Amino acid sequence: xxxxxxxxxxxxxxxxxxxxxxxxxxxxxxxxxxxxxxxxxxxxxxxxxxxxxxxxxxxxxxxxxxxxxxxxxxxxxxxxxxxxxxxxxxxxxxxxxxxxxxxxxxxxxxxxx
Amino acid sequence: xxxxxxxxxxxxxxxxxxxxxxxxxxxxxxxxxxxxxxxxxxxxxxxxxxxxxxxxxxxxxxxxxxxxxxxxxxxxxxxxxxxxxxxxxxxxxxxxxxxxxxxxxxxxxxxxxxxx
Numbered sequence: 001x002x003x004x005x006x007x008x009x010x011x012x013x014x015x016x017x018x019x020x021x022x023x024x025x026x027x028x029x030x031x032x033x034x035x036x037x038x039x040x041x042x043x044x045x046x047x048x049x050x051x052x053x054x055x056x057x058x059x060x061x062x063x064x065x066x067x068x069x070x071x072x073x074x075x076x077x078x079x080x081x082x083x084x085x086x087x088x089x090x091x092x093x094x095x096x097x098x099x100x101x102x103x104x105x106x107x108x109x110x111x112x113x
Numbered sequence: 114x115x116x117x118x119x120x121x122x123x124x125x126x127x128x129x130x131x132x133x134x135x136x137x138x139x140x141x142x143x144x145x146x147x148x149x150x151x152x153x154x155x156x157x158x159x160x161x162x163x164x165x166x167x168x169x170x171x172x173x174x175x176x177x178x179x180x181x182x183x184x185x186x187x188x189x190x191x192x193x194x195x196x197x198x199x200x201x202x203x204x205x206x207x208x209x210x211x212x213x214x215x216x217x218x219x220x221x222x223x224x225x226x227x228x229x
Binding site for chain 1 (some may be wrong): 223
């Protein structure tokens with residue numbers, strides 16, 4: 001069945017460090033891949049999405065791409081700031097059902113000043 | 114931006130009792146969802162709802178669960194009776210359209226349900 005695996009549970013960086021978070025996905029359909037961000041005490045909100053393999057999505061300095069060959073997708077940011085501290089979830093949906101999102105387990109990013 | 118409101122933010126209940134979680138979706142949205150997140154684990158899809166009907170549900174959506182949106186008011190998740198394993202944060206979401214894989218979902222802040 002459809003699934004998403006996100007291995008990095010916690011990442012701690014200093015300001016201006018480079019961020020890279022990776023997920024792998026499994027589906028028999030045609031996926032759209034997303035990154036959601038959840039700040040403390042709030043619900044998840046869409047950060048960006050990637051509809052087509054090898055294309056980039058970008059938002060607020062974050063970029064994401066996915067590789068159909070390795071069924072992986074990643075989120076990166078060149079220079080993180082303290083305000084980027086949050087939990088980042090990769091997620092996947094496909095055309096075969098009504099917007100069912102499959103979430104990864106989340107990566108808690110802590111950016112230290 | 115558009116907001117999804119969830120009421121209450123925290124609910125404590127004794128095992129076996131009934132609980133109703135309320136969600137006020139974005140006003141012009143047509144598709145509604147519930148997700149469940151047990152502490153430290155990933156968010157998992159429970160159910161989605163459109164035009165008064167459940168469209169999809171997962172294995173987590175037990176017989177004790179039901180959803181409705183009477184007269185376009187709150188979208189509710191009812192659990193009757195509750196069990197200890199129902200303790201989790203429940204997130205409501207809504208979207209303008211459905212059946213489109215890249216449609217954006219808007220999530221509420223979640224209701225933390227504690228079953229004692």
